[in-house]
Amino acid sequence: MLYYIKKYLVATVVFSFATAQILCAQNLASYVNPFIGASTSTADAGVYHGLGKTFPGATTPYGMVQVSPNTITGGDNGSGYSYEQTSIEGFAFTQMSGIGWYGDLGNFLVMPTTGKLKTKAGTIAHPEGGYRSLYSKPSEKASAGYYSTLLTDYNIKAEMTAAPHCGMLRFTFPQNKLSRIQIDLARRVGGTSTLQYVKVVDAYTIEGWMKCTPNGGGWGNGDGHADYTVYFYTKFNKPLKDYGVWSADIPDGWVRKREEVGSDKYQEKVANAAVLPGVKEKQGKHLGFYTQFATKANEQVLMKSGVSFVSIAGAKNNLLAEIKDWDFDVAHQRAVALWDKALSKVSIHGGTTDQKKVFYTALYHTMIDPRIISDVDGKYPGGDGKARQSSAFNKRTIFSGWDVFRSQMPLQTIINPSLVNDLVNSMVTLADQKQKNYFERWELLNAYSGCMLGNPMTSVLADAYAKGIRNYDVNKAYALSVGSVEKFGNGEKGYAPGSIGIAQTLEYAYNEWCVAQLAGWLKHPADEQKYAARSLSYKNIFDQEKGWFRPKDESGKWVAWPDSGRMTQWYGTFETNPYQQGWFVPQDVDGMVQLMGGKEKVIADLNNLFAKTPDNMMWNDYYNHANEPVHHVPFLYNRLCEPWLTQKWTREICRRAYKNSVEGLVGNEDVGQMSAWYVLAATGLHPVCPGDTRQEITSPVFDKVTLKLDPKYAKGKAFTIVAKGNSAKNVYIQSARLNGKAYSKCYLDYKDIAAGGMLELTMGAEPNKNWGIN
Incomplete structure (x- = not known):
């Protein structure tokens, strides 16, 4: 009998533990705070780049749809939302996350209203001039897969949730004889859609499209070349009886970019748009659709819409596949379940509630892009403008290459390697379809934005291949890497001349190293030798007299050294100064150190860089965590045999640069990069050089982290890092064991992680200067 009692008790304990694990996994979405970083405020940031620029609306992991409040259309407000702004102009179905350069998407803007129909949005300064509404800040709620607020001008509660290709809105109206849902089909962040079409299909359904070209501004105010069409298929749960279209008469010769669209002249045309009741089908330059009805007090009216970048039929299929009924709460629960599953790829124990919220929100932000652009049937818009079909991979878009090659994509190689594989396939096929022999640098909806610098796909490819992620046309991918560094590289000169020559030369040298690595693995010895030599071209712009990197002109002469020397912003650099940019030689740290005068001098210089960084870590001239070029710098101490300083400073950055607040990101989130840095550093791992499988060990924020x-792609099921005795004071690694055996290195190889197992770290309040130095 005792045997059975013991067996029952053991089984109960095991069951309880398993249940607790399941419950824990199911509740991870509750730690997500989408308001972290949701501000574009340049005043709070102290620099024109602004803060996080995230959006607080509802989305799903890597989903095509993001249903989010929009408070602003113009300016450098890529997410369309800024927390400190007091009115909302509507709820759009597409958004970008954490980007500058004026932004794009923000399409299919839905707004519930009452009273007289207004056809323009109005402004932040004068919201009463349009259909936008003030909203109750205390009423505003955001969580993974959900957003709601009270529009106080209309006394309407707005709620939204999302599926991968669809969105659903629930509006709770007051008693009113003239309630309404209106959709601004022309609206676009940073500009306007240039042509729209809408058709009433039946008593509950509309469909149509919105064409967005560079002539309508958007990404880089049109300089980003974004050219896409958003298709929609939309259903209402209240019949369309009193409906219509508004159409603004925009003259043919008018420029339709950001400044012009926001001008009084343009907005007057929109305000005086012709209202066309009962029109069932319309194409035009600036259209909107409305449906009006009487409502009882607290009456709920719902709408749902499928979105596609291929066709109306695709949008319809997406909606019918993902949101079949009108149960908003069930749709919300499905979105939360998708987030719980995605976030369960990393489990953490220990830390404060705020630290858990910062961590899982960071992980959440890494799971927005590169988003899927394929419909449920696998169709996607090709780079040649034709509809394409794929069953071999999910077509993905929004590759913020210069940002994400550093942390975001290395993180995904561990927890989501199939995504990395999708991205490589997406970029290889895009080049094929556009008949280009190089990779796009910063891709948005098949467009090459011309944004930033370097050849970041060479890094992503080299890192993927090194880690065994190879389910794509390897030979084509390699050829595109070669084409990339030949088109954008240091070439025969051995440096990049011009106003950003330091940044370009250093980044190109790293990219050429990536190609050399690929050439070696793929048995192209001549290429390997050629690009390995070019990877050392960073040495060609180091001025021994000044003791630092310095740009050269076309003839090879030094560009005049400024009075403030290497502290001069934009002196040969991009968004940085040479002091910050000069550390970017990840492919040859030893060579860099020798060039800079040896280990002791370099350590002293790094110590100075960190010592003079402001406590709040906002934009500054020293360790500027708000901008990507320095993200590898704290881990250089591992390479300099002083790993305790890597441990010290990564913990400091995690504490000072990431908080559970709207201002909780010190710079633009940058499509997952800023957040991925935190996820990796807080886990206790981060690369210096993607393409090299060495992963630096640092001080974990949490007592235990498990990477699924x-x-x-991996032999093991999970890799766990345990930090014994971890605390806010005990930030230094005293000793380590890997799978039960003493471990004295301050780094792991990727294969150690992929094999599964456990790294146990014993922590203490003082550095152990004997650990990790061999």
Whole structure:
């Protein structure tokens, strides 16, 4: 009998533990705070780049749809939302996350209203001039897969949730004889859609499209070349009886970019748009659709819409596949379940509630892009403008290359390698379809934005290949890497001349190293030798007299050294000064150190860089965590045999640069990069040089972190890092054990992680200067 009692008790304990694990996994979405970083405020940031620029609306992991409040259309407000702004102009179905350069998307803007129909949005300064509404800040709620607020001008509660290709809105109206849902089909962040079409299909359904070209501004105010069409298929749960279209008469010769669209002249045309009741089908330059009805007090009216970048039929299929009924709460629960599953790829124990919220919100932000652009049937818009079909991979878009090659994509190689594989396939096929022999640098909806510098896909490809992620046309991918560094590289000169020559030369040298690595693995010895030599071209712009990197002109002469020397912003650099940019030689740290005068001098210089960084870590001239070029710098101490300083400073950055607040990101979130840095550093791992499988060990924020591995790409099921005795004071690694055996290195190889197992770290309040130095 005792045996059975013991067996029952053991089984109960095991069951309870398993249940607790499941409950824990199911509740991870509750730690997500989408308001972290949701501000574009330049005043709070102290620099024109602004803060995080995230959006607080509802989305799903890597989903095509993001249903989010929009408070602003113009300016450098890529997410369309800024927390400190007091009125909302509507709820759009597409958004970008954490970007500058004026932004794009923000399409299909839905607004519930009452009273007289207004056809323009109005402004932040004068919201009463349009259909936008003030909203109750205390009423505003955001969580993974959900957003709601009270529009106080209309006394309407707005709620939204999302599926991968669809969105659903629930509006709770007051008693009113003239309630309404209106959709601004022309609206676009940073500009306007240039042509729209809408058709009433039946008593509950509309469909149509919105064409967005560079002539309508958008990404880089049109300089980003974004050219896409958003298709929609929309259903209402209240019949369309009193409906119509508004159409603004925009003259043919008018420029339709950001400044012009926001001008009084243009907005007057929109305000005086012709209202056309009962029109069932319309194409035009500036259209909107409305449906009006009487409502009882607290009556709920719902609408749902499928979105596609391929066709109306695709949008319809997406909606019918993902949101079949009108149960908003069930749709919300499905979105939360998708987030719980995605976030369960990393489990953490220990830390404060705020630290958990910062961590899982960071992980959440890494799971927005590169988003899917394929419909449920696998169709996607090709780079040649034709509809394409894929069953081999999910077509993805929004590759913020210069940002994400540093942390975001290395993180995904561990927890989501299939995404990395999708991205490589997406970029290879895009080049094919556009008949280009190089990779796009910063891709948005098949457009090459011309934004930033370097050849970041060479890094992503080299890192993927090194880690065994190879389910794509390897030979084509390699050829595109070669084409990339030949088109954008240091070439025969051995440096990049011009106003940003330091940044370009250093980044190109790293990219050429990536190609050399690929050439070696793929048995192209001549290429390997050629690009390995070019990877050392960073030495060609180091001025021994000044003791630092310095730009050269076309003839090879030094550009005049400024009075403030290497502290001069934009002196040969991009968004940085040479002091910050000069550390970017990840492919040859030893060579860099020798060039800079040796280990002791370099350590002293790094110590100075960190010592003079402001406590709040906002934009500054020293360690500027708000901008990507320095993101590898704290880990250089590992390479300099002083790993305790890597441990010290990564913990400091995690504490000072990431908080559970709207201002909780010190700079633009940058499509997952800023957040991925935190996820990796807080886990206790981060690379210096993607393409090299060495992963630096640092001080974990949490007592235990488990990374779930993909069995298609890794031998192990999970890799766990345990930090014994971890605390806010005990930030230094005293000793380590890897799978039960003493471990004295301050780094792991990727294969150690992929094999599964456990790294145990014993922590203490003082550095152990004997650990990790061999």
